[in-house]
Amino acid sequence: xxTTTKAPHAVPADHLTVSRRRRRHQTFVAWGFAAPxxxxxVVFLVVPVVSSLAMSFTDFRSSDVQTPLAVSFVGLEQYTAxxxxxxxxxxxxxxxxxxxxxIPLTMAVALTLAIALNNGIGRFRTVFRVGFYxxxxxxxxxxxxxxxxxxxxxxxxxxxxxLVGINGPDWLNDTTTALPALIxxxxxxxxxxxxxxxxxxxxxxxxxxxxxxxxxxxxxxRRLVSITLPxxxxxxxxxxxxxxxxFLQFFEEAYVMTGGGPLNSTLSISYFIxxxxxxxxxxxxxxxxxxxxxxxxxxxxxxxxxxxxxD
Amino acid sequence: MTSQTRPPVTPVRASGTAADRTSGVRRHSxxxxxxxxxxxxxxxxxxxxxxxxxxxxxxxxxxxLTADPxxxxxxxxxxxxxxxxxxxxxxxxxxxxxxxxxxxxVAGNLVFCSxxxxxxxxxxxxxxxxxxxxxxxxxxxxxxxxxxxxxxxVSRLGLVxxxxxxxxxFLANAIGVFLMRQFMSDIPDSLIxxxxxxxxxxxxxxxxxxLPLCGPALATLAILTFLxxxxxxxxxxxxxxxxxxxxxxxxISLYSTGQNASNYGLLLAGAVLVVTPIVLLFLALQRYFIQxxxxxxIK
Numbered sequence: 001x002x003t004t005t006k007a008p009h010a011v012p013a014d015h016l017t018v019s020r021r022r023r024r025h026q027t028f029v030a031w032g033f034a035a036p037x038x039x040x041x042v043v044f045l046v047v048p049v050v051s052s053l054a055m056s057f058t059d060f061r062s063s064d065v066q067t068p069l070a071v072s073f074v075g076l077e078q079y080t081a082x083x084x085x086x087x088x089x090x091x092x093x094x095x096x097x098x099x100x101x102x103i104p105l106t107m108a109v110a111l112t113l114a115i116a117l118n119n120g121i122g123r124f125r126t127v128f129r130v131g132f133y134x135x136x137x138x139x140x141x142x143x144x145x146x147x148x149x150x151x152x153x154x155x156x157x158x159x160x161x162x163l164v165g166i167n168g169p170d171w172l173n174d175t176t177t178a179l180p181a182l183i184x185x186x187x188x189x190x191x192x193x194x195x196x197x198x199x200x201x202x203x204x205x206x207x208x209x210x211x212x213x214x215x216x217x218x219x220x221x222r223r224l225v226s227i228t229l230p231x232x233x234x235x236x237x238x239x240x241x242x243x244x245x246x247f248l249q250f251f252e253e254a255y256v257m258t259g260g261g262p263l264n265s266t267l268s269i270s271y272f273i274x275x276x277x278x279x280x281x282x283x284x285x286x287x288x289x290x291x292x293x294x295x296x297x298x299x300x301x302x303x304x305x306x307x308x309x310x311d
Numbered sequence: 312m313t314s315q316t317r318p319p320v321t322p323v324r325a326s327g328t329a330a331d332r333t334s335g336v337r338r339h340s341x342x343x344x345x346x347x348x349x350x351x352x353x354x355x356x357x358x359x360x361x362x363x364x365x366x367x368x369x370x371x372x373x374x375x376l377t378a379d380p381x382x383x384x385x386x387x388x389x390x391x392x393x394x395x396x397x398x399x400x401x402x403x404x405x406x407x408x409x410x411x412x413x414x415x416x417v418a419g420n421l422v423f424c425s426x427x428x429x430x431x432x433x434x435x436x437x438x439x440x441x442x443x444x445x446x447x448x449x450x451x452x453x454x455x456x457x458x459x460x461x462x463x464x465v466s467r468l469g470l471v472x473x474x475x476x477x478x479x480x481f482l483a484n485a486i487g488v489f490l491m492r493q494f495m496s497d498i499p500d501s502l503i504x505x506x507x508x509x510x511x512x513x514x515x516x517x518x519x520x521x522l523p524l525c526g527p528a529l530a531t532l533a534i535l536t537f538l539x540x541x542x543x544x545x546x547x548x549x550x551x552x553x554x555x556x557x558x559x560x561x562x563i564s565l566y567s568t569g570q571n572a573s574n575y576g577l578l579l580a581g582a583v584l585v586v587t588p589i590v591l592l593f594l595a596l597q598r599y600f601i602q603x604x605x606x607x608x609i610k
Contacts, residue, residue: 023435029513030436033426037483040423041449044480048460049452055460065466113354116347130597131355134362137593137600139542141560142585145567145578146365152380156364159381188358196601249455252544256564270455274545277459289456296453 056287062280071283078287088288090264091272094179098268099247099299102183103240109187110194110239115224117195118202129199133192140189144256147185148172151257172258175265182253182266190246194239201235202228237303244299248292269295362586369393369580376575392580402584404555405562412477412547412558413540419482420536421529427483428491429517433503446492449485454545462549472552481540487532494528495521530599534592538600541589559585 031038051068056078058071082088113132117125135143150156151171158168171181205228213223229236251270254260260267260275269292276285363383368376370388396402430436431443461480462471470476498521506516522529547558557565563581571577593600 023437026434026513027436027438030430030434031438033430033434033513033517034442037423037427037488040479040483041445043464044461045449045452045457048457048464051463052456052460055463065463068463068467113351116351119344119347121344121347121351126597128351128355129601130594132358133597133601134590134593135358137538137542137589138586139544139560139563139582139589141542141544141564141567142582143361143365145563145582146361148567149368149376149380149575149579150361150364154380156360156381188361245453249453251455252564256567259568270545273455273459277462277549282459282463285459289459293453293456297451300451 052286052289055283056290058283060283060286062282064282074283078284079291082284082287082291087264087267088269088272091267091269092291094265094267095248095250095269095295097179098183098186098250099244101180102186102247103243105183106187106190106243107194107236107239110191111198111236113191113195114198114202115228117199129196132195135189136192138189140252141256143189144185144253147253148257151181173262175263178258178262178266182250182257185253185257186247186250190243194243197239197242198232198235201232204235205231240303241300244303245296248296248299362590365579365582365586369576369583371576373574373576380575392576393584395577396580396584400562400566402559402562402581405557405559406584408474408477408551408556409541409558409560411474413537415474415478416481416540417533417536419478420484420487421533423483424487424532425491425495425522425525425529426517427488428495429521431488431492432495433498433500433516433521434513446485446488450489458546458549461546465550471550472556474556476550477547477556477558480546481543484536487536490532491525491528494525498524527599527602530596531602534596534599537592538589 057073057075059074059078060068060071064071113128117128121128152158153170153173157171161168169177171177209227210223213227218226249270250268251274254266254268254271255274258266260271269288273285273288273292276282276288367383367385369392370390371385372387372389372391375382375386427442427446431439431446465471465476465480468476470479502520503516506520511519542560543558544560544564547561548564551557551561554562563578563585566581567578
């Protein structure tokens with residue numbers, strides 16, 4: 001009798017300690033699984049991110065690397081100097097132009113390709129998809145070398161323009177055309193990623209609604225604007241956020257193709273940061289990188305607000 | 312062609328001809344489709360033109376490229392540019408550095424990201440939410456923000472111009488953790504519970520049961536990491552300070568801005584050597600590449 005009454009109490013109690021012990025054991029093991037990642041994460045990300053913030057309030061220079069605590073605290077001086085620096089302001093403007101022109105252009109091209117591929121293209125669909133995506137996998141540095149030659153005064157692009165009677169400029173050596181030329185190359189390099197994302201998104205556009213629209217006499221353009229694009233909102237958002245993080249950091253194209261010139265017309269924020277870093281002005285460069293970080297965060301936030309699905 | 316992907320639909324009577332109806336409601340007139348094809352083919356040719364020009368140009372002499380900078384077919388094809396890279400400039404060592412860095416980075420990511428992914432997907436533990444928040448937070452931090460203090464850290468560790476300096480900062484990354492966690496979450500819990508009841512330890516479950524089921528996710532992670540590492544530029548440019556540690560993009564960029572800046576043929580051959588391996592890899596594994604983009608949204 002005693003055993004039968006005791007058993008129902010003993011089992012839950014036992015179970016509780018077992019599960020608690022098991023959970024503690026699981027916690028121990030789980031953090032063990034995360035340990036290598038966490039170690040790398042702390043040394044190569046947390047420490048740098050925190051110290052770069054700290055660095056941006058100091059006059060840290062390359063000569064201070066071995067004695068980082070010997071630098072002086074300068075408060076917001078680096079930031080105020082930054083916004084008074086015409087070079088930095090120029091880099092802000094260039095980067096903004098690059099983003100404002102480049103992102104919508106890339107999205108429009110990618111969306112056009114995705115819609116074309118989604119509309120009754122069965123044959124060679126894979127060939128098209130692979131072909132349009134190929135620029136994405138190439139090294140920007142290597143491909144910038146190629147574009148640098150294509151964009152010369154008597155290069156391929158101007159030869160092509162010459163066929164239709166346009167006398168093209170010396171793209172990379174003209175302050176008005178250098179940045180647009182880099183934007184064209186970025187559209188070419190990045191459209192593939194967005195095309196794939198948009199193609200996936202287009203699968204979610206309800207066919208019945210498109211058909212109903214068609215029955216009601218809505219033309220192709222009307223169906224695109226009123227049905228396809230609204231359904232595609234989350235996909236467009238994802239695409240624009242992904243793209244803007246990359247576009248805001250543009251550097252390699254300018255480094256290889258223009259060196260930031262002519263007359264700083266292609267100097268991006270990243271390029272400015274890189275230059276300050278090369279001059280050994282680490283604190284100043286760190287302050288500039290936080291401005292860039294803030295810009296990326298703000299732009300992402302803005303995009304979420306503008307493109308957020310309206311339920 | 313359209314009928315392959317189209318779900319069965321009830322024909323609707325509205326405008327249009329009977330032929331349109333039978334080919335489905337989302338029909339495309341033959342002319343419309345022809346126009347689409349023509350436009351796509353033109354767009355494809357324009358997209359691939361720089362590659363064609365790069366490859367053809369790499370077989371030209373400097374004299375020919377200067378005389379006719381927008382020609383296509385080489386008059387007298389030459390391997391001189393490739394010979395200069397392979398023999399005189401010893402591109403093999405840059406190739407070896409790039410490959411070594413990429414392979415170790417891939418290996419590290421496969422191991423470390425899948426371990427964290429497993430803990431996040433299949434274990435209950437204190438601090439799990441914090442860990443997940445850390446991983447998601449890391450996704451947002453751009454590399455331009457970290458490279459200066461990272462350089463200070465790496466210099467203090469004495470890792471400037473070393474393979475360690477090139478590899479360690481990229482040995483694990485948040486996107487990889489996220490990818491593995493998402494994939495592992497779909498593995499049935501019952502499978503893992505059964506193994507736990509049988510007394511299998513977590514590491515055994517992870518390595519013997521879960522990992523073998525993660526083939527596609529591991530393939531995607533490996534490819535994306537390899538691609539990233541092969542093309543990575545800013546960090547190797549900063550940390551590799553002597554030729555013995557240069558990666559291919561760094562070597563190309565330095566030759567392209569130095570005294571060889573106008574040696575077109577040489578630089579085009581260099582671009583071909585950097586781009587070709589990754590394009591071949593892409594063509595062979597394009598399904599995984601595209602799957603990777605679709606599942607993580609990264610390039």
